[in-house]
Amino acid sequence: EEVLVFAAASLETALELAAEEFEADTGHEVTASYAGSSVLARQIQAGAPADLFLSANQEWMDVLEAAGLVAAETRVDLLGNSLVLIGRSGGGAPVVISPGFDLAERLEGGALAMALVDAVPAGIYGKAALRKFGLWEQVAGSVAQAVNVRAALALVSSGAAPLGIVYASDAMADDRVQVIARFPGDSHAPIVYPAAATVTADDAALDFLSFLQGDAARRIFVEQGFTLPGE
Amino acid sequence: MTLSVRVSHRLPGMDIKVAFDAPPGVTVLFGRSGSGKTTIVNAVAGLLKPDAGRVAVDDWVLFDTEKGHWLPPYRRRLGYIFQEGRLFPHLTVSQNLSYGSWFAPRGARRENRGKVIEMLGIGHLLDRRPALLSGGEKQRVAIGRALLASPRLILADEPLAALDDARKAEILPYFERLRDEVSVPILYVTHSAAEVARLATSVVALQSGQVERHGPAAEVLSDPSVAPAGVRAVGAVLQARVHTHHPDGLTELEAGGDRLFLPRIPHREGESVRVRIAAQEVMLADREPQGLSALNVLKGTVLAIRSGEGPGAIVSVQTRAGMVLARITRRSAEALGLREGMECYAVVKTVAIAPEDIGGHVIEGSK
């Protein structure tokens, strides 16, 4: 049977690996459509034939749940992530972020790459974290907001921006960048990827959802730099 | 088939207001550049919607603004030869020629395509596109396109302007045939005196958008005060019969018992022909001329002497062959003491009668 998953774009690598294993185990076929959470959520609202929805933030899942489009009882917080400050590889020593940290100086007039700070989860978290340390006002004018976190990563890895704030999972995937600092988990709202089956999902989809919560899948997610909720 | 035209139209800089009824045959629109000829033709074709007017061929009304009647151009069954060619650039000559026949009703009379192509001398151009044609070739194709559209009304706007005399002489008989045999009404614009003289059944002389003079060709053409094609167009038409083709290249005609010699014409012996004798080619003498190179001397009596403002006078002479017009100076008229009823001789040079002045058929009002 076929399972159609609507998943946030940043989950693609990990989800593909997990899906492969699930397909090998069960013989079901998993097809995934990756796009921004907002796009996917709207499509589900418009009647998309998705079985599972993996969102990069809680809000869109809330919207769908409120609309009765996903089965509330299937909703789980599947994954977590952490935020890191990155620079080009070989670019200087790691630091610890603290309220006194001179981020602006570190930018040397360049841009700080982030995902859209008012729209995309990674950007929203990043902005909150910078606020927490009192750094936001320092750099607000030099933040280059990319369309999503991958694009922010690309800005750094291509050298267009000296520094960027991305998920740890993204930083791990690109060896042209290195982690300069980690933002403590309490500097922003918890980063959670909720998952749920839609009301039209069949058993195979539910199987896949449980598979994603199983050990095999968890191993893959951790390898890809995600954290597990509650950890 | 009477063509009745009534058009008034306001153009920036000029008002067109004409009304005329033309008898069957060729109606020549005549007038100086910018006098409104093309505008009137366009109104008849339906390419221009005049402010007011009515155009009809007998009781087939093309439009009548008063009654709100307007036949779209494609239903007027036209053969419009445009002043500027307007060939379809993306079609070959052959396709251009066929274009009208694609839309002609099944039963429509069709011209013989081969003959038209031969007459126009465009057989070797059939596969070319118009962009590769010379100016005159384009014009000939445009003529062919209109003739082959099975038209019920032919509009020809200076169709022969870009052609050499020889070519004109080949094409003119075709228009004559359409006029005489097929009786398609033809509205014809030209500046050429020879064409007017040869083709026109009636002439409409325009001036600044108004009809200046209108009437049967013979009448308008013999009126020196109008002389729309210039005084050179004044002339009379004789009805004659081919008598003998002489071995020295002359053709002898017989007209009312008189003999006329012409450079050889293509008509068969016994066939009847129209001969136009331009008034300015005719001399008058008060006695029979002796030792003169002119072979055609017609005896007659002076019918009328009309003089305009210039130094010339038109003398009509009744001969056995028919009425002949002579344009001479008033001074000569006085010197010869010409007066009505006087006997005189009309002298016409043989070679002064050009081949394009010979038509093959009778037209109304031509005698």
Place this chain on the structure above:
Amino acid sequence: MTLSVRVSHRLPGMDIKVAFDAPPGVTVLFGRSGSGKTTIVNAVAGLLKPDAGRVAVDDWVLFDTEKGHWLPPYRRRLGYIFQEGRLFPHLTVSQNLSYGSWFAPRGARRENRGKVIEMLGIGHLLDRRPALLSGGEKQRVAIGRALLASPRLILADEPLAALDDARKAEILPYFERLRDEVSVPILYVTHSAAEVARLATSVVALQSGQVERHGPAAEVLSDPSVAPAGVRAVGAVLQARVHTHHPDGLTELEAGGDRLFLPRIPHREGESVRVRIAAQEVMLADREPQGLSALNVLKGTVLAIRSGEGPGAIVSVQTRAGMVLARITRRSAEALGLREGMECYAVVKTVAIAPEDIGGHVIEGSK
């Protein structure tokens, strides 16, 4: 200024290969539709790069394929009157007229704009765009545009084809003036016998891309075997002086002691004029004619009798006024017993000399 043209060019369907040297003045290209006239003019203008050839005005070489020399069109200082107008549709008439002067060198001779506009009768059209002009109006503007470009070489491709006779008669003198006073070389394409006769210094008769006959106008025009403009163009030119303007509308000329009467011409008394007498308008008599309406009778002796293939013959008669040509039938020539050296009378109708056959000035080879 001698215009020397050598062009060979291969067109699909036809090879053009011409070579001629034309003396100063107007060189008329003559030939049937499709004979290659426009192609040659385009090569001279530089709009067509011929396969091989050389064109020069005296030692100013426009192009020479052998030497690899090619002057781009814009440096040829042309006044090209195109067969199809080619007015700039986005410019007003006035701007069209000025166009050439924007690029003319500072020191260039300029035509008087006002005069040209007046001659062409386009003063009331200056603010219009070409799309709103009639066919003849367009052509007149095109003429004006070329004349006002301060050209060193005028190319005119049937410039008067769409115009009425009256308008033609107004424009022709302008070309004459350019030829005689300003001595701009003019390459002129026309089908009109009258224009050839009036303007041509030399004539190049083309047939299927080849030069059929080439020489001084008087010579080519009096050769019945070529008669490029049709035999009607054959004629002789007399040099005369205006003697008296008579109150009855006639003008009396004096030529070598003989008198000629013409319908009034605009020239002043005492001024010298050229009069072309078409051969076909001339009759011959073996004795002095009596009681004939013709006012012009010139006594002379037969110089030569040439006959072509047709029924006609051209007789040259030496009179006191100059040589006169007469086209009569061979039959008449025999009837009159004409032979070289014989005394005879040339009879010319007064009204047969048309105003457009009178030019104001002397040209070389015209006598």
Place this chain on the structure above:
Amino acid sequence: MGWLGPEEWSALMLSLRVAFWATLVSMPFAVFVAYALARWQFPGRSVVNGLVHLPLILPPVVTGYLLLLGFGTQGPLGGLLAKAGIVVAFRWTGAALAAGVMAFPLMVRAIRLSIEAVDPRLEQAGASLGAPRVMVFLTVTLPMILPGLVAGAVLAFAKAMGEFGATITFVSNIPGQTQTLPLAVHSFLQVPGGEPAAMRLVIVSIGVAMGALLLSEFVGRRAAARVAGT
């Protein structure tokens, strides 16, 4: 095909199908609209003109979103089409619809420019020879605007091959169903180390589009040469 993986291959085929149908189906509408805008005066002309240009002005995401609202399974137009047996939501047909809508203004503009360049006097000549309006259009106008039609088609095809924003918003990014080349490229770019694969697809799209372009140049030139007579 060795160089392209099966998914990439299917994305390519899908893109070709989408672009082809998007171009083909929108062409007659584009011709009609272009003709109307070029030659007719009617009330609401400006509105039509504006509507046609809308997909160009709007961010593609918005266009996609509007399409989703209108043509989704819940959308009013989607319902209509579904009744006619055409389901566009989350199907390749929807991708074609999105691509067609996005390419429409380009096509209309090109065709309209060409129509405006046709000398109405030639159309008059056609009418004078007995051709009714439709036939004049088919025998005179249409052949003469062929270069513009080809230009419009190739613009549309290229645009359809490259369309991303409206497509992903409207029909999502479902491999084998709606994942066209640009969407696949996008997906690869989301994956760390996906750049080489993305580049491969980019090269493929460039290749296809260049092929279409060359072909269109050829056809367009021939058509133009026919009219120019050379």
Place this chain on the structure above:
Amino acid sequence: MGWLGPEEWSALMLSLRVAFWATLVSMPFAVFVAYALARWQFPGRSVVNGLVHLPLILPPVVTGYLLLLGFGTQGPLGGLLAKAGIVVAFRWTGAALAAGVMAFPLMVRAIRLSIEAVDPRLEQAGASLGAPRVMVFLTVTLPMILPGLVAGAVLAFAKAMGEFGATITFVSNIPGQTQTLPLAVHSFLQVPGGEPAAMRLVIVSIGVAMGALLLSEFVGRRAAARVAGT
């Protein structure tokens, strides 16, 4: 302006500025390229033609990425421009560059179609009257292609007003600097409940673009009417 917040207002002004300059600056290049493609035969013609169309074919993100590589602070062309005092990375100038590049093929196509429709015999007439090639272009060709130029400009302007993918990839979304209307719209659409705000901006862009369109229609019609003579 009460209806729009200060940020939205600044996004609007920025968009106008970006679209205006993108159109204005790319116009001469577009005219040149269009003329070359329409009238000259030269080796590499197809390559140039292909390059021009590239932004249409490539997913905008890819175009943006290529711009980033070429014109970024580290990019070779970016370095060159920087020496000339023009910094495009993360500046509104970069947004204009992206919009200009994306709109370029549309402009070139429109202009090229118009140039191809100009009768070369009129250009010949100009040359015969003594106008050198450049002057023939300026006095004959250019005035005659005015409708096409206007059409191209309005297409480009509309495209520039709507450009999103390449812009955000190249210059990111910096409020007041590079946050054009479409980027703002996009941001609003990302968050639940952002639709009304997004819709407000969409309406503003439509309004602006329609204004430009109407103006261009007017100018284009006048230009065409001049040539048609009515």
